[in-house]
Amino acid sequence: MSNQDKLIIFDTTLRDGEQSPGASMTRDEKVRIARALERMRVDVIEAGFPIASPGDFEAVQAVARAVQDSTVCGLARALDKDIDQAGEALKPAASARIHTFIATSPIHMQMKLRMQPEQVIEQAVHAVKRARGFTDNVEFSPEDAGRSETDFLCRVIEAVIDAGASTINIPDTVGYNLPHQFGELVRTLIERVPNSDKAVFSVHCHNDLGLAVGNSLSAVLNGARQVECTINGLGERAGNASLEEVVMAVRTRQDLFPCDTRLDTTQIMTCSRLVSGITGFSVQPNKAIVGANAFAHESGIHQDGVLKSRETYEIMRAQDVGWAANRIVLGKHSGRNAFRTRLQELGIEFAAEEELNNAFSRFKDLADKKHEIFDEDLQALVTESGLESANDWLKLVALKVCSETGETPHAHLTLWEDGEEKLVDSVGSGPVDAAFRAIEALINSGTELQLYSVNNITSGTDSQGEVTVRLQKGGRIVNGQGADTDIVIASAKAYVNAINKIIQRDERAHPQLGDV
Ligand code: KIV
Ligand code: ZN
Numbered sequence: 001m002s003n004q005d006k007l008i009i010f011d012t013t014l015r016d017g018e019q020s021p022g023a024s025m026t027r028d029e030k031v032r033i034a035r036a037l038e039r040m041r042v043d044v045i046e047a048g049f050p051i052a053s054p055g056d057f058e059a060v061q062a063v064a065r066a067v068q069d070s071t072v073c074g075l076a077r078a079l080d081k082d083i084d085q086a087g088e089a090l091k092p093a094a095s096a097r098i099h100t101f102i103a104t105s106p107i108h109m110q111m112k113l114r115m116q117p118e119q120v121i122e123q124a125v126h127a128v129k130r131a132r133g134f135t136d137n138v139e140f141s142p143e144d145a146g147r148s149e150t151d152f153l154c155r156v157i158e159a160v161i162d163a164g165a166s167t168i169n170i171p172d173t174v175g176y177n178l179p180h181q182f183g184e185l186v187r188t189l190i191e192r193v194p195n196s197d198k199a200v201f202s203v204h205c206h207n208d209l210g211l212a213v214g215n216s217l218s219a220v221l222n223g224a225r226q227v228e229c230t231i232n233g234l235g236e237r238a239g240n241a242s243l244e245e246v247v248m249a250v251r252t253r254q255d256l257f258p259c260d261t262r263l264d265t266t267q268i269m270t271c272s273r274l275v276s277g278i279t280g281f282s283v284q285p286n287k288a289i290v291g292a293n294a295f296a297h298e299s300g301i302h303q304d305g306v307l308k309s310r311e312t313y314e315i316m317r318a319q320d321v322g323w324a325a326n327r328i329v330l331g332k333h334s335g336r337n338a339f340r341t342r343l344q345e346l347g348i349e350f351a352a353e354e355e356l357n358n359a360f361s362r363f364k365d366l367a368d369k370k371h372e373i374f375d376e377d378l379q380a381l382v383t384e385s386g387l388e389s390a391n392d393w394l395k396l397v398a399l400k401v402c403s404e405t406g407e408t409p410h411a412h413l414t415l416w417e418d419g420e421e422k423l424v425d426s427v428g429s430g431p432v433d434a435a436f437r438a439i440e441a442l443i444n445s446g447t448e449l450q451l452y453s454v455n456n457i458t459s460g461t462d463s464q465g466e467v468t469v470r471l472q473k474g475g476r477i478v479n480g481q482g483a484d485t486d487i488v489i490a491s492a493k494a495y496v497n498a499i500n501k502i503i504q505r506d507e508r509a510h511p512q513l514g515d516v
Contacts, residue, residue, distance in 0.1 A: 087134030175208030202226030269322030
């Protein structure tokens with residue numbers, strides 16, 4: 001593929017995606033997602049914002065160590081301390097990129113930065129030069145480009161390319177642009193910036209008006225050769241352009257696009273499930289490509305058409321994005337080798353034998369309750385193994401719930417709290433409420449429940465329920481997850497997981513707000 005034919009996919013699930021309230025990920029979770037992205041052949045993985053906190057620094061460093069075949073990128077404001085932290089965190093990477101940015105729109109320069117345009121250019125140039133001290137692969141973003149003046153953007157871009165930036169990313173930070181307008185902006189910049197041929201033009205679109213994918217595709221038709229996107233469209237506010245939609249639009253409409261990605265699209269569903277499992281952000285059923293209904297045909301007319309000829313109503317093949325009909329992959333009698341092999345086929349590998357043993361013993365427990373184990377069950381099970389850590393302050397030991405017509409539901413709970421086993425009883429308006437009240441009776445966390453949701457992992461009443469609990473305390477928001485064939489137990493696991501996260505989470509800074 002020549003540079004012009006190649007569309008670079010820059011995934012920012014681990015950075016912008018993580019900026020969604022409650023979507024924060026641990027270092028190990030980031031490494032698991034990064035490995036799945038690498039397997040899908042994503043070109044660049046933005047692993048985080050290293051200056052934000054020691055935890056973020058370590059996560060970027062761990063991803064840099066784990067990934068070999070994708071470039072690993074770290075975000076840095078146009079500040080020396082940010083760039084140095086990013087450079088340091090990326091040292092172990094086989095291929096590293098520093099992504100530095102500063103705002104260029106009048107409103108951001110005046111209200112947020114309180115800087116004159118000339119100072120912004122100077123700082124941008126300085127930042128790119130400093131980043132070049134760590135790597136040749138430097139990306140620059142004029143933040144809020146979608147609301148910046150075109151003449152000023154041209155000046156900034158020319159200066160940072162001269163300073164050594166090899167990727168120029170045009171963000172529609174607030175999701176304000178319309179597709180024809182955004183495409184036009186990208187075309188104008190490429191035409192008017194005299195040294196534009198020395199850089200790849202990229203776009204980063206937010207979805208506030210539901211146009212992130214449309215804007216990204218319009219930019220590609222107008223010369224952009226990198227798209228920044230996230231799995232399931234996760235991201236700040238309404239999210240970023242969804243990777244799976246961008247990639248499949250370009251692949252499906254090769255009659256219109258002069259370029260294509262190198263992605264192995266059959267990995268899309270694995271990545272989608274992994275990200276929703278880890279973050280607790282479930283995918284709506286009618287979401288394009290990865291929603292449960294994306295390839296389902298409800299109406300009789302459609303079904304008849306599809307049975308006669310798939311192309312009547314389907315423009316893509318479900319298996320090309322990794323949808324396999326619910327396959328029974330393993331059962332009660334499957335051994336460790338079969339378990340390990342199927343997980344490897346799903347792109348899941350364990351760093352330590354102990355983790356495999358732990359997951360295998362959970363698998364055996366599950367197989368006792370549920371005879372048919374599907375790929376989705378395995379993914380949930382592994383996500384759950386990853387959710388528990390040796391440092392957890394709270395562990396669910398046992399839960400008994402009595403629920404009967406006409407009687408008040410009652411929970412009897414055993415929790416392990418900081419090394420001590422404790423028992424408590426509670427009542428509630430329903431069995432889940434009773435279980436949550438029992439946990440709170442013991443720990444009195446002072447958190448506020450913001451969201452409670454249950455999804456079935458596979459079809460059938462014997463399916464595991466996957467529960468997400470979102471808790472808020474002092475402005476911090478976390479999502480906890482739990483899965484079990486018993487949804488009350490899944491709920492208690494999710495609540496305990498959220499409590500552990502809210503306790504462990506260190507303070508971190510947001511790249512686009514405030515100082516560090
Ligand atoms: O939306 C945005 O402008 C960003 C930048 C940091 C690229 O996320
Ligand atoms: Zn963004």
